[in-house]
Amino acid sequence: MPEKELSDGTPDRCGLVIFGASGDLTRRKLLPALYNLFLDGLLPPAFGIVGFARSAFSREEFRVLARGAVDEFSRRRPADPQRWPEFEQMLHYQQGGYGDAESFRRLREVQTNLDRVHAGAGNWVYYLATPPSAYREIGQGLEQSGLACSRMDAKPWSRLVVEKPIGHDLSSARALNDALSAGCEESQTFRIDHYLGKETVQNILVLRFGNGIFEPLWNHHHIDHVQITVAETDGAGSRGGYYEEAGALRDMVQNHLFQLLCLVAMEPPHNLGADAIRDEKLQALESIRPIRPEELDRQVVRGQYAAGLVDGQPVKAYREEEKVARESVTETFVAMKVYLDNWRWSGVPFYLRTGKRLARRTAEIAIQFRKLPPILFNRNPARPLDPNVLSIRLQPNEGVSLQIGSKRPGPRAEVSTVKLDFGYHSVFPAGTPEAYERLLLDVMLGDATLFMRRDEVEAAWSFVTPILEGWTHSTPDDFPNYVAGSAGPARADELLVVDGRRWGRL
Ligand SMILES: NC(=O)c1ccc[n+]([C@@H]2O[C@H](COP(=O)([O-])OP(=O)(O)OC[C@H]3O[C@@H](n4cnc5c(N)ncnc54)[C@H](OP(=O)(O)O)[C@@H]3O)[C@@H](O)[C@H]2O)c1
The missing domain is CATH 3.40.50.720 (NAD(P)-binding Rossmann-like Domain)
Known part of the structure; x- marks a missing residue:
């Protein structure tokens, strides 16, 4: 790519x-x-x-x-x-x-x-x-x-x-795409998801398909689960009017988080052409198992921030932001567990979370490998060794790290968890172009690889729309349910705890 x-x-x-x-x-x-x-x-x-x-x-x-x-x-x-x-x-x-x-x-x-x-x-x-x-x-x-x-x-x-936003649900996205296609062919239409213009996001495919060691491990035999986190410290700010209509599921999950999921989950494309890559992303999106209405509350958690402290500064609650309804039920946080029904990812949960006014601004993908067998250095059930985690940091401090066990110096066979760490800025100090530079250049070059095709957008809406519809039938009675500056609602932690897992620290 x-x-x-x-x-x-x-x-x-x-x-x-x-x-x-x-x-x-x-x-x-x-x-x-x-x-x-x-x-x-x-x-x-x-x-x-x-x-x-x-x-x-x-x-x-x-x-x-x-x-x-x-x-x-x-x-x-x-x-x-x-x-x-x-x-x-x-x-x-x-x-x-x-x-x-x-x-x-x-x-x-x-x-x-x-x-x-x-x-x-x-x-x-x-x-x-x-x-x-x-x-x-x-x-x-x-x-x-x-x-x-x-x-x-x-x-x-x-x-x-x-x-973005291309629609606010499946039918409006289809209507908008129809309107766009009246004057322009699909191949002339470049739908921006600026996440795809980020160097670190493009590096996901290089990491996977430009190295020999990861791909053999990139499947349910070796990977326990995947976490994708995009956390913001900002609140709705001056965009309250827009955000009231959108919410975190539409604003972040349907596009950015699903695009990241695609890059992690897709099969190798047969070449680096725009359609070969987008065909594989589409397959990944289409293999996400729909969430049934009766599973909605078990698999998807929504939240809204209360007043709190962010970076030591007091900030107001979402419901007190400009152009936001005092009784607003718009979600400013979403966490969900999804499965992909395909051979590679059978049984591997993907946990996604995103929110505003969280403890730290970060975007990261963590690939957690399976636990070690309880033998040799991992014999003590009271102190199990940490599993290996490959972390792809998209912002800030862009880079990649691998968590491994290492012998602690001394006479005993003690194992410490350490990180092999590659930081983009220390290796490439000249800096990286902004996403919009790359994307504008690609439009002029006529290269649609980093843009969303109509079918991708609609596949993502097909998954998200039933969740939105489910939410219209059950008004949340616990909003606001997380304090600004925290890691989100407690129920988001439970999503993983019931599976014997936990989120990476925010
Ligand atoms: N701002 C960002 O960082 C950002 C990031 C990602 C995506 N986007 C997307 O990019 C698009 C433009 O974003 P923006 O933040 O630049 O929007 P904006 O400032 O609200 O609007 C851009 C311009 O559109 C014109 N406009 C036309 N119809 C309008 C209407 N009904 N209401 C308000 N303005 C209208 C206005 O210019 P005139 O009144 O002079 O015609 C306005 O200055 C949106 O689709 C947004 O979702 C923005």
């Missing part, structure tokens, strides 16, 4: 239109990522960026916004006074309404002019950086104005980039 794309060089000449360019994602992620691609010489020649939104900005004001965004959010590289003027030349802005034919006609004019003098060859990427409620109108606008073409191999080409 990684080397193939990076060696493909710079993309075709093209330009980029960002819908919703006045928003948070554009400022925080897209403009800084584009600037870093520019500094690294990875943008195509004569690139053009057109911001489109309803907000009234002049071209100059949009450039000022972009400069501020780069200064504030660019990874370790604020705007360089020497290089900025060259980057700034690429930035354009078109004010307009998303459902307004006249706005699209003017956008087309801007693009045509740029095609002549600045951007390239009529190839365009359209980035939908608006709330999903605007997607349908934008799709129609593109289609009716003739801006979107319908074939991936058409020349010039156009590509559509879509942000």
Whole structure:
């Protein structure tokens, strides 16, 4: 997966239109990522960026916004006074309404002019950086104005980039995907899950299939269980309105955690092409055993944070956050146990957990190997040896460690648990590109490997939707059920305790 794309060089000449360019994602992620691609010489020649939104900005004001965004959010590289003027030349802005034919006609004019003098060859990427409620109108606008073409191999080409959330359940995801497919083929549609753009996430496949020692052990014969944790210390903050509608299951599990599960669980692809990899991820998703309604409470735990202390600072309860209902039953925490019904993973539980306002910000996958037989160094039942655990740390302190037993120095045969540890930043101090840099580059290159295909998204919703429906029939009566700054609700611990296991420490 990684080397193939990076060696493909710079993309075709093209330009980029960002819908919703006045928003948070554009400022925080897209403009800084584009600037870093520019500094690294990875943008195509004569690139053009057109911001489109309803907000009234002049071209100059949009450039000022972009400069501020780069200064504030660019990874370790604020705007360089020497290089900025060259980057700034690429930035354009078109004010307009998303459902307004006249706005699209003017956008087309801007693009045509740029095609002549600045951007390239009529190839365009359209980035939908608006709330999903605007997607349908934008799709129609593109289609009716003739801006979107319908074939991936058409020349010039156009590509559509879509942000999460793709729907809020299976039927709305299907409806949204139908709307997107009206103007664009699947091969032109790039659904972002920014987790897949992280170097450490891409490294999961390298770890598995670029090394000889792991794959023979990567199955139910040797692995006892898998834990996937994505813990945040942040609360809902200014996104309370969005979060009230979403909750942790939709916001994190359906996409990010399931994508991580796929990379751990999938079979080896027959090549590193986008569809070969996505076919195997789909198989993994489809083999997750559905959770029956009567098992819901035993296999899935939901939680919501109360006031508490995070990093020593007092923080308020979720129900006291801005734009959150005082009696809200939105979950800010989910833990679940799932099984994959396939040969490799038969009987191996995957425990997933994610939540806001937890004790520590971390994203980690822990592969726990089977217990040692109770002989030799492990004879004492009162002090059993720790099993081996392979930990893949996605953030922070990205790296991989392997927990092993080692002889403690001295005359006795005592075993201590120690770690073999690889830290990304100590081995590769130059730093790693931001996920959005990699993903934007891949869209321009036309490589969909790190993007979610329609069937993957819908398979994940097929699993999650019955859980959401089950929850609508049973209002939680214990919310809030965990203190901010803790490891989550006690019931999440019980999920593992009943199986004789426990979560890794948060
Ligand atoms: N922000 C992030 O870090 C982040 C991370 C992951 C995914 N996303 C996803 O990326 C997309 C954009 O996120 P964002 O945070 O940039 O959103 P945002 O700031 O709320 O919206 C972006 C822009 O969309 C326009 N817009 C169109 N219809 C709107 C509506 N009904 N309500 C509000 N604004 C509307 C607004 O511009 P005008 O009023 O000027 O037209 C707004 O500035 C969303 O789908 C979000 O879920 C965002």
